Structures are given as C-alpha cells and as structure tokens.
Amino acid sequence: MNAIPLTSGVLPRRRVLVAGLASLATGGLAGCAPGRIERFATWAEARNAVFALAQPGSRWRSNGHWSLSQALQHLAQSVEGSLAGYPRLKPAWFTHTVGAAAHAVFEARGRMTHPLDEPLPGAAPLDAALPPDAAALRLLRAMDAFEAHDGTLAPHFAYGVLDKPAYARAHQMHLAAHWQQFEETRLA
Template sequence: MLRIGVATLATLAAPALLSACSPAALAMPAFDSMASALKTLEALKRAAPRMAGAWDLSQVLHHAAQSVEYSLTGFPTPKPAWFRATVGPAAFSVFSARGRMSHALDEPIPGAPAIARGQPLEPAVDRVIAALQAFEAHAGALAPHFAYGALDKPSYARAHLMHLANHWQEAVA
C-alpha cells in the first residue's frame, strides 16, 4: 500500500517539479520560432523533401495543421483528466527542457479524421501556414491539449514548433 501512495505522490508532484526546469532552446533551427517555421513551410512550395516515415509530407502537414487548429477549437478525444493533470504535463516539461519532442510519428491525434496519403502538397502547406497564422493572431482562450492539458500561449507555440520539428526528423532531401 505504501508503494502505491509513493507512486501516486510522485506522479502528482512530477509536473510541478519538472515545470521548474528551464526550457532549452528549440533544437531544430527550421522550427526554432514561428517566423522560422513559416519560412520553412513556405519554402516547401519551391522544393519539398520526401518523408522517410509512414506518412508522406502532405499527411504530416495536415496532421500538424490539425494539432494547431485543435489548440484553438478543442481536441476531439482528450486523454482522461488524471492523465492531463499528471503524465501529460510531465512529458511536456521533459520535452521543453530538452528543446525537442519525441512521439510516435505515425500516430494520429485521437479522434481526428484520418488523413489520406497522396494528397496535393500545396493545399497542405497552405493549411498548416493558415493554422499557424490563426494561432498567432488568436487572442482568446486556448483549448486544453489532448495530452498535456492546459497550456498558455507561449507553451502551446513551443509545443507546435517541437511537434513540427519532431516530424521533420523524417524529412529526406
């Protein structure tokens, strides 16, 4: 019984302890700021890499756009409240402290519509750029992240940039 109590206490305390860690600089220069991300994404209209993973570039961009859009409107299927209050914020704190995220790169956002392979690239580029610009212009409340829970705007921007950079690790020139 004591083991369960200690584990529960550690799980509940982890987000607070990890949030005290200073965030590292974002690891990938192409996505180290919103301006860099928008410039990188716009350049895809002239020259696009292929993706080495399970998803093609259009799928990745639509997936990233979904994430940004859902930060404004609400995620379709959030993790349980206990997860968004413990494990999720702890994971975000670790990612932020490292300046990079790691997640399954072929895992859709829970409850999001499937994204078909082989879609045209330019609409995907336009969608993710529009989503990031809408996020930047948004002055209202943000929806809780499906896993990380409540994030303020700078933290959400950081999450979106780390998310893009994580997927970009599969880009092949």
C-alpha cells in the first residue's frame, strides 16, 4: 500500500480511516480466494460464460465448498438482490466505511476477493438438489432482468447505493471470483 502523505504534519482523519479500511478489505476481512481469477470485461462476456454452463451436456463442476448449482444460485441471489432488495443489509456505518472502502479497492483492482462459501446475509438456503442447468438458467434470467432494468436499484447489502454501471461491474467481479472454483470435468 502506498504511504499516506502528511498534510502540515497531521494525517487527515478521513484518509487514515479509508486507508485502514482498505487495508482490511484486501486482507482478512474480505478473505483471500486461492487460484486464478478470470475477469469478465463486459456484461455480455459474463452472460455468455453462464449460458455455456446451462447447455445440455455441460461438464462443469465446482471444486469449492458449494456445488456448481449452489454457487450459481448464490450468484443469482446476488443479482436478484440488486433489483428486489437484499434480505438483510449491513448497518449504515458499515456501508459508509468498510463496505465503501472494500468496493473502492475492488473497483481499483478490477477484481473481488471474498469467502466463496459465505451466503448473502439473510438469503434463502441454497438447494443442493437443484440441477446445475436450472441454477444457470435462474442466473441468466436474473442477469437479463438486471440488464433490462432502467429504474432505481436496491442498495447493495455491504456497499450501499450503487449506480447501474458500478453494480454491473460488482456483479461481473463477483461472477469472476466464483468462476475460479469452476472446472470442466474430463471424460473417463
């Protein structure tokens, strides 16, 4: 992290707070996801990747704690939450400090890290029996609804109020973060 410059011998409180929170966001607070992180440059690119998982005969699986279906359901819940509202929001003090700092760090890096088995606060349980293609279709429907939406979006549960371009980037980074745990199975 870059050093914070001194201003007349005194560190501005806001800069110290944001720098400290950003440090937390890149460290233990946000979690550290192992492996290669694929980046989705556009919404269309992310959607096409999800579409590929929904195809009959797709041989993808998750090497993480959640199954492929559960990870896709989690991603769908996140996109749906930006439209209809998340079940539970972090307190305002969190979204204005830690959440805002984490979002700023993720935006600057162009990628997000977080625990890949952490459910959205208050979200419905993930259905372990739902087939992956059905979960991928749910995510595609949510992505299509987000893309078509032209009204106000619900506040993000951790980042607070985001405009549509910032939300789209956050969803793309969220998808990419989970994508690292997906792998194609080989035929025997």
